Amino acid sequence: MKKAITASLLSAFVCPGAGHFYLKKYNIGTLISAVSLTGLVYLLYQAVERAREISDQILSGAVPLDIEIITRLVTQPPANAQYVTLATWVFILGWAVGIFDAYRQGHAxxxxxxxxxxx
Known part of the structure; x- marks a missing residue:
């Protein structure tokens, strides 16, 4: 299999930047991985914090144990929705750039x- 395809598949299915490591382009691979994974870590942190807040409210009795109320709380947009949206786009764009750039460099x-x- 050609390096371009292998590198782009690694970036797509293993981790953003993995294709660059395969091509021995360590600096750009590290940069793409760091950018994408920073967005992912922020999203995971926000999800855990949101779950912790809701569970604390349930345990304290402030929110009744009703699936409809809990569903409404979970699906409400967070107070920092703009940062969550930004982190989502950073993650997605970092991953996409990693795939296309790995293919481009592998093709070269x-x-x-x-x-x-x-x-």
Whole structure:
């Protein structure tokens, strides 16, 4: 399999930046991984905090143990919705950029190897 396809599949299905590590492009791989995973970590942190707040309200008796009320609390937009949206886009765009850039760089390496074989 060509390096371009392998690198893009690694970035798509393993981790953002994994394809760059496969291509030995460690700096850009680290940058893409850090950006994408920072967005993901923020989203996970917010989800855990939201669950903790709701469970504390249930345990204290402030919120009754009713599935409709709990569902309404869970689906309400958070107070910091703009940051959650930003983190979501950072994660998605970081992952997409990682996939396309890994393919682009892998394709360039494939072309370089093909030229070297022709000589």
């Amino acid at each position: 390496l494939d072309k370089k190897e093909e030229k070297a074989e022709e000589l």
